[in-house]
Amino acid sequence: MEAVLYVSHGSRVAAARLEAARFVEQCKAAVDIPIQELCFIELAEPDIITGVDRCVAQGATRIIVIPLLLLSAGHAKRDIPAALELAKQRHPAVEIVCGSPFGVHDAMIDIIIDRISECAPSLDGESMILLIGRGSSDPDTKRDITAIARRLQEKTHVPHVSVCFLAAIGPTLDEGLEQANASPCRRVFVVPYLLFTGVLMKTIERKLRGFPTSDKQWHLCPYLGYHPRLVTLIRQQVASLALAKKGA
Structure with a gap:
């Protein structure tokens, strides 16, 4: 059986x-x-x-x-x-x-887009996406997140999709936020590439609350969830x- x-x-x-x-x-x-x-x-x-x-x-x-x-x-x-x-x-x-x-699957790209669509406004030519991964010392983690970011940019046609990580590898979350803040894009959609709620999601929320204000619009999207x-x-x-x- x-x-x-x-x-x-x-x-x-x-x-x-x-x-x-x-x-x-x-x-x-x-x-x-x-x-x-x-x-x-x-x-x-x-x-x-x-x-x-x-x-x-x-x-x-x-x-x-x-x-x-x-x-x-x-x-x-x-x-x-x-x-x-x-x-x-x-x-x-x-x-x-x-x-x-x-893994790296088209369905995962569609899930990210679904989560972004839950925010307002919509993606446009002045938007960028900051994809935040959990992070791991395994080199496949960075490779796969980078591949997902590349497919996401191809599918959404936004000017830029960048990645950062919460642990083990860089760029770190702080570095990712700084790079996004320095970009010419007016709107930054922050996407936690996490499957469930918890300490890591709270870390992202806390970092964004404490991040220096600028003329950019910051949008924290829901984590992927189930x-x-x-x-x-x-x-x-x-x-x-x-x-x-x-x-x-």
Whole structure:
């Protein structure tokens, strides 16, 4: 019997955990697989190994693991595989296959545009976008955010899309804000490339409140959140991994 195990990042913030749980309920309704569970990488329970245990206890013999992560970095490359390896040792008869983070995908560009559209005014020839990533020492993080920024500029036709990061790599958030302030664009749309609320979103809000005023118009857009377009991506990934078994 097949199961789906959704792996969220995890957070100490209760609202962030609730967002993940609500989103997974939407995914469960869209995915026709009998066993579906949610677990967390860190800072929340159940952990990944417990999530696997729960699937097996319900009769799962094959588990499709879906990381609810924006980009492929340390969690996707090390933490999830390490936990799944331990789970395989506990359940050697159970097949466990793992999907990929959302990554650089046109749907992600559309989600950013949707979030920007929630602000007023609309993007125009005097606008720029400042895309703020979480940040990671993994070089793929900067590469992927840069690729997303490039596609975003192509799709919106704004004069400039710049990126900055909240941790580990540069340019930093302070540097990103300074560069945006020095640009000739009149309007700056600040887009937090974050999946859920929490400490990092509060950091961005605090920085913007304390940023010196200028003649620019600053618009803080909502974080990406668990957008409905992500349900479609997950449904497609689950279907692909399920078909891979049938074609084996």
